[in-house]
Amino acid sequence: MTDHDIRVLDDSQYRAAHTLFRSTLHHPPTNDDAWKFIRESYEPGRALGAFAEDELIGTVQAFPSRMAVPGGAVVPHAAVSRVGVRSDWTRRGVLSALQRAQLRSFVESGDVVATLRATESLIYGRFGYGVASRYRTVRVDRSRAVPRTRIAGRVRLVDLEAGERIARSLYEEVAPRRVGTIGRWPAWWSMNLHRPTPEDNPRIAVRSSAGQDDGFLVYKVKPGAHDVSEKKPTTLEVVDLWARTPEAWADLWLFALGVDLVAEVVAFGRPVDEPVEWLLGDRRACKSFGEEDETWLRLVDVPAALGARTYRDGVPVLIGVRDTYLPDNTGTYRVSADGVSRVSDAPEVVLDVDTLASTYLGDVSFSTLAATRRLDVVEPDAPARADALFAVSETPWCGTYF
CATH class of the missing domain: 3.30.1050.10 (SCP2 sterol-binding domain)
Structure with missing residues (x-):
């Protein structure tokens, strides 16, 4: 006998669910400006809540997506996120009940697989999720990073609106060619490219050859101190990089490595087999850090x-x-x-x-x-x-x- 029940959340409950989720990560509630972006990511029927006497005590949601599997097929996929149980209700079966209900909903909706990103690694194995892919962080010291080659195509900066349109189109074409990639839902793009304050918005560079766009780079520059003695380097962060061809991939990385007044280039969540160091004369200028689990996969x-x-x-x-x-x-x-x-x-x-x-x-x-x-x-x-x-x-x- 449980002292809580699981319900599908409606529009009036989304913000409370998001606030609860953030509290489990020890973050304050989202402000009104940010909520305008986040609200778009809640879709009817995809968010669940655990209630005790009509009080929300836990939540979980999933985004509709698809996944590329070995051989080229793409299967229906649920991207699980915003999982949280209020701290005064943990270890009382709330998360297990949410997981059972969510997995049943995936079966009913025809999802073949589900994935998530685990904040803690010891939680999700018991619900059937296993680590299925990894990533690494790359950090390049630009003072030593002399490329062995030059940009062969054309790399141009574009405004955010045009860049998003190009990036979305290229991603839909290119990503499914690699095993483990997933389809991005519309709200993913708005949440990751459009920030509440314009100065936080990323920049987008597009690579083209023979008049055709074949790759894109989304990046941010975090200003530091130009005086190296202050140890606050200006950092270029590679946020997203996809290319149709190896030539386009190389050009986009060379562009990132060539931006002036940048002391280091950092890329989080990149493939473990991405050969960035081979673009450089001094391979040691490129360091790989923190190889970690990426995809936690559930075969529904x-x-x-x-x-x-x-x-x-x-x-x-x-x-x-x-x-x-x-x-x-x-x-x-x-x-x-x-x-x-x-x-x-x-x-x-x-x-x-x-x-x-x-x-x-x-x-x-x-x-x-x-x-x-x-x-x-x-x-x-x-x-x-x-x-x-x-x-x-x-x-x-x-x-x-x-």
Whole structure:
């Protein structure tokens, strides 16, 4: 018997839910100017609240999206965010109840996968989320960063309105080519490009070649002190960078590295395999910091998720899946280069749905998880067979924070 209930929030409750969420992160309520932007990100039916005697004590929401999976398919995806339980109600089953209700709503709406960004790493595994991609922070010392090459195309600055239009179009085209990327909902763009105070708005550079736009860079410059003795360097922050071709990617990075009166260039949340250092004569001018988990992935519909991606050539493997929160996913799946089918055979390797999620995009191997005792091996060669089937040619990366 619980002393709270879960309800779908309506427009009159969104701001209270957002205030509660911010309080769990120890932030004050959003001011009126900022709320004008944030309000747009709440969509009917996508935000839930936990109530005790009509008092809001917890909340969670999700943005409608899609995700690119190995092989080029794009599947319906829910981007989970703004999860919080009031501090006087934690450890009383509120979050579990919210998660159960939200996962059921994903099933009903046809979402195949869900993802989130975890503030704390020990919370979401029990709800079926597993780490499926990573990112790194890059910091370049411009005093040492002499590029080995020059900009080959044309990189121009554009105003915010035109830049947003170009960026949205290019992102929709380019992003799905990389495994792990997600579709961005309209409010994501407004919240990330338009700030309550104009001076906080980012700048946008667009790269073109042969008269066609093929990449964009969103960046901010944080002024420091020009006197290096004050140790307050002017920093250029790469906020968002996407390109149709390697040539466009290189030109946009070269542009960022060439902006005058900047002491360092910093990029957060970049792919772990992005070769920025190879653009420089002195590779040591580029430092990589804080490789961290990025995407926490939940397979909402395991048969649909496994069936959506492709597999490499190899000997089939029988994978047993356990799912406490969505028991319909529990069962044995035969995975082969020809596809996936649900079978009644005994599994050759058994794992929980959060562990399967970690393998799904190809960022970690079954053999690694077997070695660390994250799955049960029935047939000794099963992890190696699964590795061969699930292998991908490019490290998964999302590149969108929400």
